[in-house]
Amino acid sequence: MSTIVFIDTRGGKLPKAAQEAVTYASQLEGGPVTAVTFGDAQGLETLGAQGASKVVVARGVSTVDGQQLTKLVCDVAAAEGATTIVCVSDATGKAVAPRVAARLKAGHVAGTIGLPQGNRFTRNVFSGKARAQVEVTSATRVISLSPNSIPIGTGGGSATVQEHAGDLGPSRITVKELRKAGSGIPLPEAERVVSAGRGMKGPENWGPVEELANLLHAATACSRPVADMHWRPHHEHVGQTGVAIRPNLYIAIGISGAIQHLAGVNQSKVICVINKDPEAPFFKAADYGIVGDAFEVLPKLIEAAKKLNAER
Amino acid sequence: MKILVLISQVPDTTARIAFTNNNTQYDANGVTFIVNPYDEWYALVRALELKEAAGAGSVTSITVGGADNEATIRKALAIGADDAVRIDVAALEAYQVACEVAAYAKDKGFDLILAGKETIDFNGGQVGAMVAELLDLPYVPLASKLDVAGTTATVERDVPGGVEVLELQLPAVIGAAKGMAEQRIPNMRGIMAARTKPLTVVPSSNPASVASTVQFELPPAKGAVKMIPAEEAGKLIELLHTEAKVI
Numbered sequence: 001m002s003t004i005v006f007i008d009t010r011g012g013k014l015p016k017a018a019q020e021a022v023t024y025a026s027q028l029e030g031g032p033v034t035a036v037t038f039g040d041a042q043g044l045e046t047l048g049a050q051g052a053s054k055v056v057v058a059r060g061v062s063t064v065d066g067q068q069l070t071k072l073v074c075d076v077a078a079a080e081g082a083t084t085i086v087c088v089s090d091a092t093g094k095a096v097a098p099r100v101a102a103r104l105k106a107g108h109v110a111g112t113i114g115l116p117q118g119n120r121f122t123r124n125v126f127s128g129k130a131r132a133q134v135e136v137t138s139a140t141r142v143i144s145l146s147p148n149s150i151p152i153g154t155g156g157g158s159a160t161v162q163e164h165a166g167d168l169g170p171s172r173i174t175v176k177e178l179r180k181a182g183s184g185i186p187l188p189e190a191e192r193v194v195s196a197g198r199g200m201k202g203p204e205n206w207g208p209v210e211e212l213a214n215l216l217h218a219a220t221a222c223s224r225p226v227a228d229m230h231w232r233p234h235h236e237h238v239g240q241t242g243v244a245i246r247p248n249l250y251i252a253i254g255i256s257g258a259i260q261h262l263a264g265v266n267q268s269k270v271i272c273v274i275n276k277d278p279e280a281p282f283f284k285a286a287d288y289g290i291v292g293d294a295f296e297v298l299p300k301l302i303e304a305a306k307k308l309n310a311e312r
Numbered sequence: 313m314k315i316l317v318l319i320s321q322v323p324d325t326t327a328r329i330a331f332t333n334n335n336t337q338y339d340a341n342g343v344t345f346i347v348n349p350y351d352e353w354y355a356l357v358r359a360l361e362l363k364e365a366a367g368a369g370s371v372t373s374i375t376v377g378g379a380d381n382e383a384t385i386r387k388a389l390a391i392g393a394d395d396a397v398r399i400d401v402a403a404l405e406a407y408q409v410a411c412e413v414a415a416y417a418k419d420k421g422f423d424l425i426l427a428g429k430e431t432i433d434f435n436g437g438q439v440g441a442m443v444a445e446l447l448d449l450p451y452v453p454l455a456s457k458l459d460v461a462g463t464t465a466t467v468e469r470d471v472p473g474g475v476e477v478l479e480l481q482l483p484a485v486i487g488a489a490k491g492m493a494e495q496r497i498p499n500m501r502g503i504m505a506a507r508t509k510p511l512t513v514v515p516s517s518n519p520a521s522v523a524s525t526v527q528f529e530l531p532p533a534k535g536a537v538k539m540i541p542a543e544e545a546g547k548l549i550e551l552l553h554t555e556a557k558v559i
């Protein structure tokens with residue numbers, strides 16, 4: 001019995017979600033943990049701190065082709081005799097985990113949010129309005145972990161790093177172009193998010209939103225009409241049709257709190273709402289609220305955040 | 313171009329969420345069901361646009377579900393699908409649905425199979441990828457743009473920090489997200505035509521069961537909101553630091 005954890009480490013450094021997944025795999029009690037990844041990331045041995053005893057890396061492979069990556073995961077799983085396979089519920093994981101499950105005729109838990117109770121895994125359903133417990137009945141199980149679901153482990157030692165030699169077959173998908181729309185913190189991984197809506201009146205007013213986000217080390221997000229009107233890039237749009245996020249802190253400025261917006265953010269641990277309308281539905285979902293004009297409230301928040309940062 | 317579109321039925325976005333039978337089943341009492349928005353607005357409409365642009369081909373819609381999916385299938389036909397297939401079995405889990413779809417599609421020579429990004433009830437986002445694996449086809453999830461020239465598909469998708477442009481050869485499976493097309497409202501002619509379009513009911517291929525949802529629960533209730541006067545807005549930052557401990 002052993003566990004495989006498949007992580008995307010492209011971009012050189014070990015993403016938070018990858019470290020979370022390795023931590024999670026080591027706490028599942030599925031035997032020794034082997035992390036599987038691809039590309040050129042360095043420092044893979046440090047995944048020992050999160051509980052991996054071994055890391056298998058397909059060097060020189062840079063692909064978004066789920067078929068190649070599925071072959072990689074299944075080959076290592078077969079070599080290790082793995083019965084548990086953990087993936088991250090992100091764009092790469094979504095192209096790989098269900099495929100691995102289908103290939104191995106294994107049950108897949110799509111986006112669990114914590115450790116199981118026995119063999120029951122909890123996941124959000126109905127866009128966060130309910131939770132479901134899923135039981136895998138096949139001998140092998142594939143578990144995808146939602147980002148921000150578990151604190152990153154620290155104990156542990158150093159993992160041995162081994163290169164994967166096998167052939168992954170031809171790539172049937174090629175990346176033609178990557179159009180960067182900003183640097184900053186990737187939204188699905190962000191622990192803090194400052195988000196703004198149509199109440200900001202126009203794209204020229206986003207300066208203070210970005211400033212507050214920077215001061216709080218937060219990512220920026222927006223409501224759907226804001227992305228639709230091209231005030232902000234599409235990848236910042238959160239909600240039912242956008243990205244679903246579950247940060248520790250979500251600050252919503254000038255967003256009414258429509259049910260489809262809430263669907264993507266209602267799993268945030270702490271929600272702050274700033275809206276000039278005391279009847280805005282968002283206040284019902286909030287932990288902290290301020291009824292006021294964003295253009296007057298934001299400078300006060302920025303000033304307080306500067307003060308806090310200076311004291312730390 | 314021969315296109316297959318996976319269509320599922322889900323509770324309306326504003327439907328009340330409640331459970332029955334000791335919280336083991338969704339309570340569909342009084343709930344209006346709709347076509348899953350990703351399937352209807354993006355996957356189906358883009359399939360129709362691609363067929364129209366090519367001036368030839370067909371769009372088949374496929375649903376795994378019982379006779380209670382009738383309205384959903386009719387809507388897909390009214391919007392413009394040429395024909396519909398219903399696999400006559402209740403959809404219980406993703407692998408089962410994927411096996412049913414793959415068993416139907418495997419020898420039909422579809423050039424393109426479109427699924428939605430996810431169903432808005434179970435939010436799995438897994439059926440499309442599983443169908444692709446079962447048919448040994450490439451798959452791209454979360455596609456916000458899809459173009460086809462000859463047998464080459466170009467796909468765009470939002471990734472953290474930007475947009476990725478991908479190229480792949482058909483046949484392929486694509487998961488459709490917002491942006492791929494504009495919603496189409498069926499017109500009277502479409503609704504009338506839907507009545508005479510072919511609907512084939514196919515028996516289940518009885519795939520194995522590998523997972524099941526055994527229990528539902530509502531999320532823990534939120535405590536009362538703490539209001540802070542606008543003049544003292546700075547206090548929010550203080551509370552987030554000392555009380556909520558999130559900054």
Ligand SMILES: Cc1cc2nc3c(=O)[nH]c(=O)nc-3n(C[C@H](O)[C@H](O)[C@H](O)COP(=O)(O)OP(=O)(O)OC[C@H]3O[C@@H](n4cnc5c(N)ncnc54)[C@H](O)[C@@H]3O)c2cc1C
Pocket residue numbers: 196197198199200222223224225226237238239240241242253254255256257258259260261264274275276277280292293294295325349
């Ligand atoms: C199927 C479907 C899917 C959808 N998916 C999404 C989704 O994924 N994400 C999403 O966000 N929406 C989605 N929507 C749209 C959603 O229903 C709302 O229309 C949208 O969220 C509203 O955006 P908003 O709150 O920015 O704008 P508005 O509803 O216009 O609200 C603006 C708010 O700002 C406040 N305000 C105005 N001026 C100020 C000021 N000076 N200071 C402070 N507050 C101010 C107003 O009181 C108001 O509450 C979807 C809709 C449908 C039908």
Ligand SMILES: Nc1ncnc2c1ncn2[C@@H]1O[C@H](COP(=O)(O)O)[C@@H](O)[C@H]1O
Pocket residue numbers: 318319320321348350351374375376377403406409426427428429430431434435436437438439440
């Ligand atoms: N019962 C079903 N019948 C046909 N297609 C389905 C069914 N369930 C899901 N799908 C398709 O698979 C996509 C992803 O579903 P899911 O993996 O359940 O989130 C949906 O958007 C549909 O396109």
